[in-house]
Amino acid sequence: MAVSHDVGQLEDLVTTAHRIRQAIESVIEGKPDVVRLTLIVLLAEGHLLIEDVPGVGKTMLAKALARSIDCPVRRVQFTPDLLPSDITGVSAYNQQTREFEFKPGPVFANIVVGDEINRASPKTQSALLECMEERQVTVDGVTYKLAAPFMVIATQNPIEMEGTYPLPEAQRDRFTARIAMGYPEPSAELEMLDVHGAVSPLDKLEPVATTAEIKALIEAVRSVYVSNAIKRYAIDLVTATRQTPELRLGASPRATLQLVRAARANAALSDRDYVIPDDLQELAIPVLAHRLLPSIEAQGQRRHPEQVVADLVRRVPVPEAPGSRGRAGSGR
Incomplete structure (x- = not known):
């Protein structure tokens, strides 16, 4: 609600x-x-x-x-x-x-x-x-x-x-x-x-x-309103950083909380009183990347955490929810 x-x-x-x-x-x-x-x-x-x-x-x-x-x-x-x-x-x-x-x-x-x-x-x-x-x-x-x-x-x-x-x-x-x-x-x-x-x-x-x-x-x-679908999407993004073999240290639960807080602020500055997936996607790299440690293999391939997060954002499914308030948005 x-x-x-x-x-x-x-x-x-x-x-x-x-x-x-x-x-x-x-x-x-x-x-x-x-x-x-x-x-x-x-x-x-x-x-x-x-x-x-x-x-x-x-x-x-x-x-x-x-x-x-x-x-x-x-x-x-x-x-x-x-x-x-x-x-x-x-x-x-x-x-x-x-x-x-x-x-x-x-x-x-x-x-x-x-x-x-x-x-x-x-x-x-x-x-x-x-x-x-x-x-x-x-x-x-x-x-x-x-x-x-x-x-x-x-x-x-x-x-x-x-x-x-x-x-x-x-x-x-x-x-x-x-x-x-x-x-x-x-x-x-x-x-x-x-x-x-x-x-x-x-x-x-x-x-x-x-x-x-x-x-x-x-x-x-x-x-600012955050639907359950958006909350699950934030958790899915953060969980993906913990499961990818390219990272030896994924994002913490604190990162999930701060990602949602930042998404709320981004929505408000965009003159919206609800969060959409675009808010999370725009902020995923600046909020998550500095917390992550690449694996030895990723370092050898010169894969930076920013690149890994960008790939995860493209791969994690975007939620879809109808309605004008708390709608999921277009995604990317």
Whole structure:
């Protein structure tokens, strides 16, 4: 049975998301798909991993989203000597009160920008595990809740680059999606030279949404209808990654949950209050591929997880269901 949905609330979501998208695109030229996926992850209550070579705008994208929303934002520059307490906070002894006081770390913000996360040691990377999954931090046996909404936007360089540490599987699994910026088109790069040559557009970027508006948008996305057929289709896609011999590590149940959440956000941004198979298909690669490990044979054939997921999307049967609400859609 479909959940009743306020059409006006959905229209407000699309309008607010459009304002945020325009604000980000005033800084990031020629990357509409990347900007859209960033918004999808935000509305799906997820975390975003941006992976690419230096100089293509990874940090700029994270900063643009952070500045578009009027909320507390903290940045962490990951380095090999960064300690877990530098991220989560530490209990310090106050000589005047003769008591320990908790000094919050940078994770106590609505948006946390982690720059070059894979330059920190695995021990420091793991400091984000609890806060990304449970929205809380435990220090010296005391648990502190994080404010909502909470989103980690981390950038990383390709793992082949010198001085990097591959993210552990548990860490990668907590990122809802991974995107690559890619090099800009020549026309967009020419415009960048004109716009960025004199002054950074970030300096002129003003917030276009409040924390309360983002909370309301997230609530609206939660109520987007997902039929049982679509849920089974999501499970079938994820199960296929666990059964193919080309992968030695398939997607987790957390991946299924985040795929459906992202599909809800994609449907809402498409001005729909129900999910169709196209939503899952569009997001399968960015949501699933970074969680997967190829088999030795697939590595020998230079088969990347993105290619494997694309083949699975083509092979897994698409559900068909009649009706205007919760209909299956055309598929691919």
